[in-house]
Amino acid sequence: MRPTDEEFRAAWPRVVRILAAWSGSLDDAEEYAAEAMSRAVTATGVDDLAAWCVRVAKRAWIDEHRRRGVFTRIAPELATGESMPGPEFPDDLQDDLTDRLDDRVALLFVACDETLAPGARMVLALRVVCGLSIAEVAMHLGVQESAAAARLTRAKRTLAQERGAFRVPDDAERRRRLPVVLDCVAGMFTVAHRTGLEPPDALADTGGQALSIADALVVLFPEDPEVRGLRAVVRLGLARRPGRVDDSGVALTLDEMDRTRWDPRLLRGGLADAAFAARGDGRFALEAAISGLHSAAASFAQTDWPRIVQFYTALQEVWPSPAVDVALLAARVQLALATGGDLAPAEVGLQRLADQGPAYARRDAAFALADLCWRTGRRDESATRYRELADQVQHEAVRRFCLRRSGTG
Numbered sequence: 001m002r003p004t005d006e007e008f009r010a011a012w013p014r015v016v017r018i019l020a021a022w023s024g025s026l027d028d029a030e031e032y033a034a035e036a037m038s039r040a041v042t043a044t045g046v047d048d049l050a051a052w053c054v055r056v057a058k059r060a061w062i063d064e065h066r067r068r069g070v071f072t073r074i075a076p077e078l079a080t081g082e083s084m085p086g087p088e089f090p091d092d093l094q095d096d097l098t099d100r101l102d103d104r105v106a107l108l109f110v111a112c113d114e115t116l117a118p119g120a121r122m123v124l125a126l127r128v129v130c131g132l133s134i135a136e137v138a139m140h141l142g143v144q145e146s147a148a149a150a151r152l153t154r155a156k157r158t159l160a161q162e163r164g165a166f167r168v169p170d171d172a173e174r175r176r177r178l179p180v181v182l183d184c185v186a187g188m189f190t191v192a193h194r195t196g197l198e199p200p201d202a203l204a205d206t207g208g209q210a211l212s213i214a215d216a217l218v219v220l221f222p223e224d225p226e227v228r229g230l231r232a233v234v235r236l237g238l239a240r241r242p243g244r245v246d247d248s249g250v251a252l253t254l255d256e257m258d259r260t261r262w263d264p265r266l267l268r269g270g271l272a273d274a275a276f277a278a279r280g281d282g283r284f285a286l287e288a289a290i291s292g293l294h295s296a297a298a299s300f301a302q303t304d305w306p307r308i309v310q311f312y313t314a315l316q317e318v319w320p321s322p323a324v325d326v327a328l329l330a331a332r333v334q335l336a337l338a339t340g341g342d343l344a345p346a347e348v349g350l351q352r353l354a355d356q357g358p359a360y361a362r363r364d365a366a367f368a369l370a371d372l373c374w375r376t377g378r379r380d381e382s383a384t385r386y387r388e389l390a391d392q393v394q395h396e397a398v399r400r401f402c403l404r405r406s407g408t409g
Helices: 005-023 026-040 049-080 103-111 118-129 134-141 145-163 171-195 206-220 225-243 264-277 283-296 305-318 322-339 344-356 359-375 379-390 396-406
Strands: none
Touching: 005 026, 005 049, 005 103, 005 118, 026 049, 026 118, 026 145, 103 118, 103 171, 103 206, 118 134, 118 145, 118 171, 134 145, 171 206, 171 225, 206 225, 225 264, 225 283, 264 283, 283 305, 305 322, 322 344, 322 359, 344 359, 359 379, 359 396, 379 396
16 A cells, blocks of 8 residues: 555655765755655555665665766776776665654754754755655745755755764754754744644644654753743644634634634643743743733633733843734734723834835734724725735635635625
């Protein structure tokens, strides 16, 4: 029986890691892993997909290098008539990895090398760790396919130049790279949160993969508040996911959601992680606190907006970014609406980010402004903003939400 798509996705990081450690090349590992998996589609008697692909890939690699060796040997022979010995390869094709590190986490620590730019780390992580195609990576990150491919090429070239042969970082290096790894996993979950409101299956569930990786990181660093904070953010985001789309396939805002549909098991686990993370004061400890307040509130109206504003203000200090600026301003809008405060400063700030911020911040600010107009009764202005947003978003559920609020859907 042909392995399922989910089995292929699950086997991918194991196969790539073994081949990269064996050959010393991440490029070769990906190339021959893909070749082996393409052969597995039509093969019979594949009981252990990862082991089968490793064996096939290693033999393909050896065959190719033997062919190259023959040419290396006969080229001078053709000129001199002398016979030269060919290259030797080990017959042992067994995996000699002895550590018990999760394969995706091992590859993630490789992908999150400090020498790589953040965008390159994300592309490398999504491609090598999650096994997404370049087209899928480009779609998830909202960039051109050529740009994603170029980032991937640069990342691999930089790693080869700076680090040489493939090697999984040791314990000390892992600890040093941990903040970068957490940032990358958070990025993976953000991608999923924005585009995967209703993933059709586990194969397409990047959010579920982010949670699985966060679980593995907690096993490695169980007492780290930032690791537990990250898992809290992922757990709580996934817990709320069942309520994000209505029965007709239209996205819902937080105040429209039926909170009884939220996943109670993930909520309990996420809130426990958030409580543990509260002993720290880093980025993910603060994000966990914010997500915890949203998740624990009995209703939107009972949300503790003063504390959310307080936590976003602290987050702005430890992790300044346009995304946090937008979120803080949006929280200030909700606080002003709840208390009858002055909306003008927050609205001016959101408009500035909608006009001048980076692409993702412009979009988030535009949504916040459209929502502000909606809640303050400026329905004509709100409709115009939502019509413009409907032309920009790719996710169908969000597009239909924008059309509904614009009065055209």
